[in-house]
Amino acid sequence: MQMTVADLKLGEIGVINSFSDSKLSLKLLEMGCLPGTEVKLDFIAPLGCPFCISVGENYQLSLRKSEAATINISFPLN
């Protein structure tokens, strides 16, 4: 099953591999969420949404759960 950023557990790291929403992906891309970038789930807002993620250890993004679900991820082999 395809995992997405919305499936990450707190503190877990995933690697972006594709996007399932082409319009939103344009925005995410220009903000630096590129395929191959590591994302880490830092926080979930108290009511379960929005999510706060670190992108490539450089900066934090906040996005809604539904938006997080459009970012497909895989897990780094380690």
Added chain:
Amino acid sequence: MKVALIGNPNSGKSSLFNQLTGLRQKIGNFPGVTVDKKIGFCRLNNQTEIEIIDLPGTYSIYPNSLDEQVVLEILANPANKDYPDLIVVVADASNLKRNMLLFEQVNDLGIPTILALNMLDAANEVGVSVDSVKLEKLLGVSVVEINAREGIGMQGLKMVIARNLESPKVHLNPAVIDEKDKAIVSQVTEKFGIKNEYLAAQYLAQTPKLSFLSFDQQKDLQTLVEKSGFDADRFQSDEVINRYADIAHNLDQVISIQKEEKIKETFSTRLDKILLHKFWGYFIFLTILFVIFQSVFTLASYPMDWIDENMGALTDWLKAILPESKLTDLLTDGLIAGIGGVVIFIPQIAFLFAFISLLEESGYMARVVVLMDKLIRKFGLSGKSVVPLISSMACAVPAIMSARTIGNWKDRLITIMVTPLMSCSARLPIYTILIALVIPQNTVFGIFGLQGLALMSLYLLGFFSALIAGWLMKRFMKSKERSYFVMELPTYKMPRWSQVGFTIFEKAKTFVFEAGKVIIAISIVLWVLSTYGPGDSLDKAEARVIAENPGAEQTDLDNKIAGARLQSSYAGMFGKVIEPVIKPLGYDWKIGIALIASFAAREVFVGTMSTIYSIGGDNADENTIKARLRNEKNPVTGEQVFSVATSYSLLIFYVFAMMCMSTIAVVYRETKSWKWPMIQLAYMSVLAYVSALVVYQLLK
């Protein structure tokens, strides 16, 4: 010479702008849109002075909000009067890769560029160092290291700007237009006579956003796009991915990263654990709101009293030195009273925006947006609506303008539509006086004053009705536009006080010029309506009062005369005309006059009431108004006019009524049509009328 600053949000662009220009800046509007245009002046050396324009922060030249669209409109149109001779791209060095995207796009538009590397200290903290000399060689344009917060590197940057204005340089990127788009792009370059291929591609990819193109040109472009099957989304995503590949290739050669074994928890992360906590997060937010609320109303009352006294003193002084005439009256009771009515609100607005700007500067506001998003999303709003909603507790005019940061049109529109329901500072004097009339000064549980609680409930009533109104509008409004929330969460920073100062100044100025002119104009109109009546009715009324009150004290008589004159003036006549309509709400024609007067600006209500109830001009303090209102009897029934039912009905009426011409004007400007301000006026008026009716009939 024009130099534009451009960069990602949170890259320190505004700091740099302030450093370069100092106080030599002015704020205007970009033509056609209400986005603030910040322009400043900077002396580079003995010969050259340049104009610096601070463009809104953006991640790319593909805009997601109105603010960002300005960047595209200017950079894609060499004929634009703000088109720069040189661009300084301000980049956050700790996050260089993402910041370079905009740099490449600007270069491809053929605009000479300098790269200013900012926040190198933050980069060093996370173990990133940048070889700027090598980067300069790779890019072929000047790279300058700066620290915009501390003002370091400004002289160097000025020298480089001067040098580049003489010999401009553009960085050459790998081509982003691939073979299959070549044909259509060259058709555009021919047709529109533009040399730059990337610009031509923008014509195709973002046709509707380029408002400088004529309707026919846009139609031509659309036909071209349809015929050739040019896919704008694919073009954009290919472009971004290709650029990032090129950027990564360049940066790999100049950036060295020393990773520490264990990534330390940063200060921001630790703070977030508390501030985004499921209990403490909300608790702290509510506490902060409470503190803001308290200080806005208690601290601001000192300067407000001071202004009030001095305006009164000024009026007295002018009346004393100027010959008694209608012109003097117009000056004192019309114009100066009007200016006083504007100036009096400045302290509250300044305090509120001082706090809001502190919250924004420190990075906390972004956390509030995160905390509130899910809670208020159900009501057609977004987390980003929180800033306008809080701001409108001071004044709806700057609040509605701050809704521009909401990218989604429907979210933004709903925010604009419900914002005036939040109780602004102009409602406060009305609340204060009416609450004092009907609510005893008791305390509950020993600490909470009943009057204070009543005041708070009125604010809450406003807030919850804003939510309900938002929820209803969400159901009725259709939008095909997708709503995005994605935003960068900035790290916590110490606020820069100069920036806070700038914000206060800007917002106060906006209020004075936007709301102020309407209030002053209305004060003058009101003065005319209440000073003149048909024929000699006013003089007759005065003669009648004198005849009816032989031997009355002079001041008492003067007050009675003033009251009688007002009754027979045009304003008094209007009051009587609308009496049948407002009678079911428990109001008489005198309240009617105040309602009409305050239709344009609700703060006029209290002043009008004091005139109508002939308390006499300037020494009308709250207690005398209160006593006078309490004693007011209905001449027919002998009952108290300001009964509990009437007072509550008035309170509720003012919570909901859209009585502010400036808000209507600003909604018109922001939505670019009369449709929305008219709908807003209608729904708020109906809401106010019906609720006041229900309240009066129930309590009667």
